Amino acid sequence: MSEITAIVNVFRRPHILKEQIQSIMEQTVKPKQIFIWNNGNKEVDLEEYKNDPYFKVFDNNYNSGVWSRFIIGFLAETEYVCVFDDDTIPGKKWFKNCIDCMNTKEALYGTVGVIFKDLGENQKAKECY
Numbered sequence: 001m002s003e004i005t006a007i008v009n010v011f012r013r014p015h016i017l018k019e020q021i022q023s024i025m026e027q028t029v030k031p032k033q034i035f036i037w038n039n040g041n042k043e044v045d046l047e048e049y050k051n052d053p054y055f056k057v058f059d060n061n062y063n064s065g066v067w068s069r070f071i072i073g074f075l076a077e078t079e080y081v082c083v084f085d086d087d088t089i090p091g092k093k094w095f096k097n098c099i100d101c102m103n104t105k106e107a108l109y110g111t112v113g114v115i116f117k118d119l120g121e122n123q124k125a126k127e128c129y
Helices: 014-025 066-074 094-104
Strands: 004-010 032-037 055-060 080-084 115-116 123-126
Touching: 004 014, 004 055, 004 094, 032 066, 032 080, 055 066, 066 080, 080 094
Parallel strands: 004 032, 004 080, 032 055
Antiparallel strands: 115 123
16 A cells, blocks of 8 residues: 655634644555644644654744645655645544555646646546545
């Protein structure tokens, strides 16, 4: 099975982080590692993750914009990278579904079966809900 790095974003909803990480850890396809991207939230305490080698913590002291979380995907050593917003809790088979869909059609997938195509168009991926 293919390896996945999960990237979670901390910004406005840090109270969701523990639930989000638990949900990611309970996937039927386990991620190889989890990156935590704190985009300037000064109230969240990430110390427990900084001491765990399974996590890589990027703890910014400023908000570097909505797209900044994607740049750390280049540091992943896995075939796949999954970037979660700070309010997304995936179901247990989310990673498996994404890999199955990639085996059907390689694409950049979003939630709800959206495939992002060239020129900014998008369409529903009927086979990948």
